[in-house]
Amino acid sequence: xxxxxxPAIAVDRLVKLYKGVAAVDGISFRLPPGSITxxxxxxxxGKTTTIAMILGLVTPTxxxxxxxxxxxxxxxxxxxxxMNFESPYxxxxxxxTVRQNLSVFAQxxxxxxxxxxxxxxxxELELTEFLDRPTGKLSAGQKTxxxxxxxxxxxxxxxxxxxxxxxxxxxxxxWVRTRLEHYRREQGASMLIASHNMNEVERLCERVIIMKKGxxxxxxxxxxxxxxxxxxxxxxxxxxxxxxxxxxxxxAQ
Amino acid sequence: xxGSDAGIDFSANRVRAMVRRYWYLLRSSWPRVLDLIYxxxxxxxxxxxxxxxxxxxxxxxxxxxxxxxGAVLLWDILFRGQLGFSISFLxxxxxxxLANLMMSPLRPVEFIAALMIMSIVRLLIGMIPxxxxxxxxxxxxxxxxxxxxxxFFANLMLTSWSIGIFVAGVLLRNGMGAESLAWTxxxxxxxxxxxxxxxxxxxxxxxxVAWALPPTYVFEGMRALLIDHVFRADLMLEALAFNVVLxxxxxxxxxxxxxxxxxxxxxxxxxx
Numbered sequence: 242x243x244x245x246x247x248p249a250i251a252v253d254r255l256v257k258l259y260k261g262v263a264a265v266d267g268i269s270f271r272l273p274p275g276s277i278t279x280x281x282x283x284x285x286x287g288k289t290t291t292i293a294m295i296l297g298l299v300t301p302t303x304x305x306x307x308x309x310x311x312x313x314x315x316x317x318x319x320x321x322x323x324m325n326f327e328s329p330y331x332x333x334x335x336x337x338t339v340r341q342n343l344s345v346f347a348q349x350x351x352x353x354x355x356x357x358x359x360x361x362x363x364x365e366l367e368l369t370e371f372l373d374r375p376t377g378k379l380s381a382g383q384k385t386x387x388x389x390x391x392x393x394x395x396x397x398x399x400x401x402x403x404x405x406x407x408x409x410x411x412x413x414x415x416w417v418r419t420r421l422e423h424y425r426r427e428q429g430a431s432m433l434i435a436s437h438n439m440n441e442v443e444r445l446c447e448r449v450i451i452m453k454k455g456x457x458x459x460x461x462x463x464x465x466x467x468x469x470x471x472x473x474x475x476x477x478x479x480x481x482x483x484x485x486x487x488x489x490x491x492x493a494q
Numbered sequence: 495x496x497g498s499d500a501g502i503d504f505s506a507n508r509v510r511a512m513v514r515r516y517w518y519l520l521r522s523s524w525p526r527v528l529d530l531i532y533x534x535x536x537x538x539x540x541x542x543x544x545x546x547x548x549x550x551x552x553x554x555x556x557x558x559x560x561x562x563x564g565a566v567l568l569w570d571i572l573f574r575g576q577l578g579f580s581i582s583f584l585x586x587x588x589x590x591x592l593a594n595l596m597m598s599p600l601r602p603v604e605f606i607a608a609l610m611i612m613s614i615v616r617l618l619i620g621m622i623p624x625x626x627x628x629x630x631x632x633x634x635x636x637x638x639x640x641x642x643x644x645x646f647f648a649n650l651m652l653t654s655w656s657i658g659i660f661v662a663g664v665l666l667r668n669g670m671g672a673e674s675l676a677w678t679x680x681x682x683x684x685x686x687x688x689x690x691x692x693x694x695x696x697x698x699x700x701x702x703v704a705w706a707l708p709p710t711y712v713f714e715g716m717r718a719l720l721i722d723h724v725f726r727a728d729l730m731l732e733a734l735a736f737n738v739v740l741x742x743x744x745x746x747x748x749x750x751x752x753x754x755x756x757x758x759x760x761x762x763x764x765x766x
Contacts, residue, residue, distance in 0.1 A: 259759065293762050296597045300756040314756060318503065322599045331762075332590040336522045337515070345518075348511035349598045375522070391594070 247310045249274050249399050249431030250295055255304035257290050257455075264290040266455035267304070272431055272448075274398075277421075279442035280435040281475075282452035283483050288435040291452070292401050295433070296326055308399055320399075322350055327392035328403035329385055335377025339368060339387050342376055343394060350395035362390045366420065382413040389417065393424060400424070402434045406441055414438075418445055439476040449475065451482050458482045504607075508600050512608030516582050517615070530620035534570045538624050541566040542632040560634040562690065564716050567625060567636050568646055569689045572709055573680045574620055575654030576661075578613035580676035583662045587670055596761050602752060606745075609662070610655050617651075642719050645730040646712050652737040653708045654680075656744035663744075663751030669760055689713050708736040 248271040257265040265287040272278050280288045293299040294306050297314035305312060311319040333342045340359060347355040363369045366386045371379060376387055385405070392400060405421070406414035418441060424430060436442050442449055443463050451459045451466075459466060459482060463475055470478045520526055545562040586592045595605065625636045636643060657679060664672045686700065687709040693701055704710045711733035718726045755761050 257759075264759075289762070290759065293759065298593060298596055298756065298761045299759045300753075318599060318601070321597065326594075326597055331593045333594065334515070334519065334585075334589040334591050337518050341515075341518045345511050345515040346594070346598065348514070349508050349595075349600050351505070351507065351599070 247274070248272055248307075249276070249309060250433060251305075251307045252291070252295070253305045255291070255294060255306060256302045257287075257294060257299065258302045263455045265294070265301075268452070268455070268457045269304075270450055270457070270460060272433060274431055275425070275429045276448065277425055277432045277434065277446050279446035279449045280433060280452065281437075281439075281442060281449055281479055282435075285454075286452040287455040288452055289403060290455075292326070292403055292433065292435055295401060296324075297321070322395060323397060324399040324401070325350075325392040325395055325397040326401045326403070327388045327405055329381075329388065329405070329407050330403065331388075333376050333384075333387060333391060336375055338373050339363075339376055339379070339390075340372040342387065343390055346391050347394050352394055358394060359390075362393060366390050381408050382410065385409055385413070385417060389420065396428055396430075398428070398430055400430050400432045402432060402436075404436055404438075405434065406436075406438060414441070421445060439474060439479060443475050451479065453482055503601060504603060505599075505601075508604045509607045509611070512600065512605060513611050513615075516585070516608070516612045519585060520616075520619075527619065530574075530616055531623055534574065534620045534624040535627060537566050537570060538563060538628055539631065542628065542634070546632070560632070561717060561720050563628055563632055563634045564636065564639075564720055565690050565713060567621070567628065568650060568712060568716055569684070570621065570624070571617065571647060572650040572654050572683065572687075574617045575613050575651050576657045576680050577677070578616035579609045579655060579658030580661050581616070582609050582612045583658070583665065584673065584676060587665065587673075592666075593762050602749070606659060606662075606748070609658065613654065613658065614651070639719065642715070642725050645725075645727075646716060649708055649712050649730060649733040649737055652734075652741055653683075656737070656740040657683075659741075659744040659748045663748035666748075666755040667751040667758065667760060683707060683709060686710070687713060692717060706736065708733040708740060711736070 250272040252271070253269050255265055255268050256263065268287075268291065280291065282288050290299060294301050295308060295313060297317035300314055307313065309320045309323055311317065337345070343359045343362070344355055347358060352358050359372070360369075363372055366389060368383070368386055368390060371383055371387075376384065379387065389405070392402075402421075406417050409417065421432065422445065425432060434442065434445060447462060449461065449463055449466055450457055461469065466475065466478050467473065470481055472478045472481065541562045545560070548562075586595060628634045628636065639646070661676050661679060664675055686704050687707050688696065688704055693704050693710060693714060696704055711729040715726045715729040718724050718729070
């Protein structure tokens, strides 16, 4: 398979059991290069475990995950420098300044011209005035921007985001989404976004995968999901699936 | 899977990045620096004054200059070496930064190399002032041991790293619930490695255990040097041989525990 046809992420019959309980239960999907896909699901649906397996942090019980053609976690060092991750739940060291944190991670990812890259990202993400402040002294919105800067340092071809706008005010959240759109446009990166925010998913994603109890319940474009479920918003579709209304409706029909 | 964690690809740049990360942290926090000096100083003063008292009232063994102070300083190399390694590792868990590192191109071997370097840095920050104080207060010059000190130091550091590597693996696998191990594991070595007394004091069956632990050879070697004025190279070589085995076993255990952490999903949690 040539590089252009290699999926950014390929998940095949993926299973993760914890003490016999399925956190992820036989899911499969392929994300083409340059796509943005939303991963929706309630708490415990298996989104974070799926992302952790894609990142090589968790070993699957069965099935396979590959990123840019490399099997995870076995061949992770072939691709870890080409991917990155952002989540408000994974912090950066609080006592280090923003510049120190970014410079350490830039060196870990073998970024060329580190000072220039940090200055460029800081300007783009409006972080310049905070560069020499301890990361722990920043507001939630500023910390999210720093985490985003860390995730973009190596210009990743595959970017995974776990609730990237959680706990942000609507204005900052909108600002983050705009930056993500810009990044995809400029770099042609593939993104997988786990989120509870339906507006975010509707705005950013051309495809939505909805998980429940470790399985994929539905997988389509936002428009086709709305159409198929006869709903006006993704939130209603999500609630239908989360509460099993779709199944009841099908049974009644 | 262990093969991918134990990969031979090694980047000095990534090691430098991690050393910088810990150096920035130390620089930003004077209590952390003070903590490196405070306890070794207290220990040295306590044992130094005890030695003074016993020297005035004791037999020929304790009259030999510096046996207790030498023992406490070497013990601190062993204990602080492991603690320096483990605390740097724990800092990642306190900061919830471990997942960021484990999903980066940083190899476990580079991570461990950075922790080893930091254990030396932290140890030197603590030990240099304390050895100078020992000279000032008790006229004991650890540096005068010369080449012997290098041999003692190298063997003790190897042991401290082995224990630090093993503890890091347990922390990866079990999360912060295993934190107390990092602070207390070395105390198991305190009675068994005969820091303050000769191995012959132990019951026969415990002497076998003691001679299986590399630091025992160092402390016996120190007593041979201070009491009999003989440098026992044979003891240092035996310590080195045991250290090689211990280091290999600890590295293997670390890789197995890391592999298990990936299976159990504890790399993302790092919590209780």
